[in-house]
Amino acid sequence: MLPSDKCHQDQMSLLEQERLQPQMLPAVQSAQYTLLRKYGELNGPQHVSDVEAKTAQQARKKIAARLTIAKLFHRYRAQLIYNKHNVTVTSDTPTKGEKICLTVYDNNMMVPLTVKNSEVKMVYLSFWASELVKDIFTVSDCHGNIIKTLTQLPLRPGEAYQIQVHFNSEHAGFYEQLLVFKFETRLQSTDTFEVMRLLEINQRTSYDEEPFTTVPDSLCDIETVKWVPVEGFNYSLLPMAVPLKGYEMPDSIKDLKQTTMELEKMPLNWENYPTKFHLLLHLEELQQKIEIEKYNQDAPLFRHKDNRDLLILKIACAAKNSHWRLVGNKLRVCPLNPLGGLNETSYEAWVCHVDLENMWLQCNKGQVRVPQGQEARENIMIRTRLIELESNPEQCNAVLHIVAASAKPSPYLVFGPPGTGKTVTLVEAIKQIVTRQPCCHILACAPSNSAADHLCEKIRAGSIPTSMVYRLYALSYPVANIPPKSLCNLEEKTRTLLIPHKEILMWQRILVTTLQTAGRLVSGGIPPGHFTYLFVDEAGQATETECIIPLAGLLDPQTCQLVLAGDPKQLGPILSSVVAEKHGLGVSMLERLMNNIVLYKSHETHGFNNRFVSKLLRNYRSHPAILKIPNELFYAGQLQPYADKATYSAYCDWECLPRKGFPLIFHGVAGTDERDHNCPSVYNMAEVEVLKDYLKALVRHFRKKGVTKIEPNEIGVITPYTKQVEKIKNALQTDKDLRQENLENIMVGSVEKFQGKECNVILVSTVRSYPKLTAHKQQVTIGFVNNEKRFNVALTRAQALLIVVGDPRVLKTEPIWNKFIHYCSEEGGYRGITVSDGEEEEEEDALPNVHSE
Structure with a gap:
């Protein structure tokens, strides 16, 4: 407390002193400001309306006023x-x-x-x-x-x-x-x-909560591990025919300032292509090493009672996106001797899953044997007409050009916005190739296992015999996730994965794998001229260096047509290094080609050159109201709603809609940013409460219709922060009303988990809000919630009903969210806290003035 004489000396109240000081307010954008950076034809410059600009200005002023009050x-x-x-x-x-x-x-x-x-x-x-x-x-x-x-x-x-x-x-x-x-x-x-x-x-919202400890079922009845060394484990039967060079990380890479200066002098061209990407990959490797080393620790491990080869390591809260990178890594586990030192014997394990509290390690099971009794090939006739696609000219064009290899030796690009059926297009092209070219060999890749599984599933469901489709899994892939009776590299008797001999792999007509696992084909000696078509689905999610893995060793551009399918306006690669991302490692090959190469850019009059690229325009997923804002922001308004009306209208009469016939809600919530100790991930319990209310209303809606169990892909909950995912999952288990329902099919996850997926109902929790007035850090930011690709993916997963829960006081400061909230308000889809707009009132004085009348 200041001495009383000091208070008298100042001759004015403390608050009034501060009021008379000049205030530094955050910069406010002008009445006409452009949206986030747009590239090429994909959007073009777009301007917001005067009303939207004014509401954004007001939101920034209110934040400035709040920060001033917090400062006082x-x-x-x-x-x-x-x-x-x-x-x-x-x-x-x-x-x-x-x-x-x-x-x-x-x-x-x-x-x-x-x-x-x-x-x-x-x-x-x-x-x-x-x-x-x-x-x-x-x-x-x-x-x-x-x-x-x-x-x-x-x-x-x-x-x-x-x-x-x-x-x-x-x-x-x-x-x-x-x-x-x-x-x-x-x-x-x-x-x-x-x-x-x-x-x-x-x-x-309710009293009905009861304590619940969020321990996964697979952790029940665990016991301390008793180590048994595994001898003679054979990871692969495919010998290394092409030795890979070693690329040691140079010590100089740790000088980020110097490395950044080198990169700034290195605009990408053919002369510096290898050098620049080597630098970027080393930066990414360095950052991953720093993050992974956090998990090097002396900690108790536990073994599951049913799966003796599954170990569980308790960990601190994982850093943002680190769980994506840890999965698949090989670890060496060293047990301690009685004196507390390390034993000479160590054991290898794979990271098969990571959540916020546990790392799940899969130990090796023993000797792997060659698979026997593989099915013989089936020769069958496949329809040659494009029956499924004949009403979609863009898809038909894409298939015809892919089959004809019209772009060769250049890549053919399939630009597939949300719900336009790019995977369907690839599957139809593969069907036609197999039918017309009996001697062809197709390699179909995707950047992640989930995307590769989805592609494989669609190919097998597309009238192609299962004996023609071989799924090559990485050795670290969870065996439990492999569908039964699937033609793949799983040895059924021992339930272990292996990499078959080169002859077995070259015999397959259609080989499906991830981009990284395709490297085993290169090192195994499969010649560049073997594959006649190379497909990369979800190419926008892969780094360019990742996409190059199968290209560099397997692609003969004179005999093989490369097809890249994806959407550069949806999620790109996930990186650790901010510096590497800033200098281009986060730009996929698909995005770079569409941004920088004239061949793949759209002509002002004639559009894309269909010989090299097709843009799919018909959306078969969403209600037109849900599609409108993403269509305007990211696709120049060119997407056409072609979804089945009976499907997308399923919730148009839902009693909770603010306006019937408009199945879109933005629910404004006055929440607060919260973080647990030593955990960087943010959560917002006020938004969790609102989500619970909507889920209960949806359950009541189903019960009225006689539905007793929510089916898969009916409801999905998306949130950008891992901790919020955990809080929402906890709420499904602790709330008495929700806990007794059959909600196991409700998928709750990050934006990354939902890319490529769709649900009838999508609920989105944006999380970011004001900190509490008592919090020491008063920074107001929405972080990567403002990432336009995340925004696009999150809002385009819904077929029939979209509910977005967030704090408009913060979100309105950013153009894309401001436009979306303004749209919901204008169409009668806004609910929640009142946020004054430009037409309502003038901004009041931000500071307390106790002398005013």
Whole structure:
């Protein structure tokens, strides 16, 4: 607390001192500002309306005002929270220092406050209350009169003045109200002091929660591991015919400043192509090494009671996206001897799964044997007409050009926006090739196992005999995830994976694998002229260096047609190194070709050259209302709604829609950013509460229709933060109403998990909001929620109903979210907290002015 003489010397209240200081506000964009960077034909420059620009300006001003209030609060909280000079501010509700914290389950409540003068002389009271969330709190006097401020109200000795703070909200959320009481010992006196009270109300939806420990079923009844070394394990039967060079990481790469300077002098061209990508890959490797080394630890391991080769290691909260990179890594586990040192014998294991608390390790099972009794090839006739595609000219064109290899020796690109059927197009092309070219050999790749599995499944379901489709899995792939009776490199008797001999692999007509596992084909000596077609699905998710793996050793451009399919406007590669991403490693080959190579750019009049690229235009997934904003933002409005009306209209009469016939909701939530100790991932419990309400309403909707179990792909919940995924999953288990339902088919995951997938109903939790006023860090940011590719993927997964839950006070500062929220509001699809727009009112003074009338 400042000495009282210092307060007198300043001759003004602390809050008024700050009010008179010039404030540095965040930069506000002009009334006409462009959207995020657009590339090539894909979007072109687009401008927002004056209304959207004005709401964005207001949102930034409100953030600036809040940051100023927070700054005052933290600077003066030590001086202002106490009751002083026998003048007290008390409440029936227990307080913690300056805070009154309440958890409520009703829509409204009242908090009484009593200001009492126990001094021997009169004091004069002035009062100010913040409006951090609009239309939530009102303050009234003892007669019920609404007051916003008080100015120099006299309080005689022994006299008390009562006020009532009324809370009213129909929506769950976290709400704050800052109350400042200023006291003067005489009129126009410089002898002043202040008292603050911060009211925090956490409004929840229901009482019905019960404790639940989120331990996966596979961790039940675990026991300490007893180590048994595995001898003579054979990882592969395919010998190394093409030795791979070693590329040791140079020590100089650790000097990021120097490496960055080198990269800035190196615009990509044919002369520096290998050198630049070597640098970028070393940067990525360095960052991954730094992150993975965090998990090097002496920690207890446990073995599952049913699977003796599955080990579980307890870990701290994984860093952002680190679980994606840990999976598939090979580890060496060293048990401790009785003296605490390392045994000479160590054991190898694979990381098969990582969550926020556990790393799952798969040990080797033993000797792998050659598969026997492989099925003979079947010679069957396949339809040659494009029956499924004959009503879609873009797909037909793509198939015809791929089969004819019209782009050879250049790659052929299939630009497939969401729901336009790019995988269907590839499958039809593969069918036609197999039919017309009996001697062909096709390699179909994807950047991830899930994408490769999806592609393989679609090929097998497309009238192609299963005996023609061979799935080559990496040795680290979880055996339990392999479909039964699948033609692949799984040795059924021992249930272990192997890499077959070269002759077996070359015998396959259609070989499906990941881009990285395709490297085993190169090192195994399969010649470049063997494959006649090389397909890469979801090519936009792969780094260029990853895409090159099968190309560099297997592609003969004179005899093999390369086909890249994907969407550069959806998620790109996931990287660790910020520097590597900044200098181009995050740009896929598909995106670079479409951005930089004239051959693949769209002509202003004639569009794309169909000999080299096809853009699919017919969306077979979403209700037109759901498709509208992503279509305008990312696809120049060219996408055409062709989804089945009976499917996309399934929720148009849902009782919870703000406007019938418009199956899209943006629900504005006043939440708060939260983080657990030592965990960087963010979560927002207010949004979890709102999601629970919508899930309960959906369950009631199903029950009315006689549906007792939610089917797969009916409901998906997307959120960009791993910790929020965990909180939502916990809510499904702890809420009594939800726990008793059959919700195991509801998929909850990150945006990455949903790329390439679709559900009838999608709920999105954006998470980012204000920090609490009491938080020491008052940075307001929406982080990678503002990534336009994540935005595009999240909003285009829904077929019939899209519900987005977020804080408009923060989201409206960014153009893409501002446009989406404005669209929902204009169409009658907005629900939740009130956020004043330009036409409603002028911005109020951000700072408390207790002298104003």
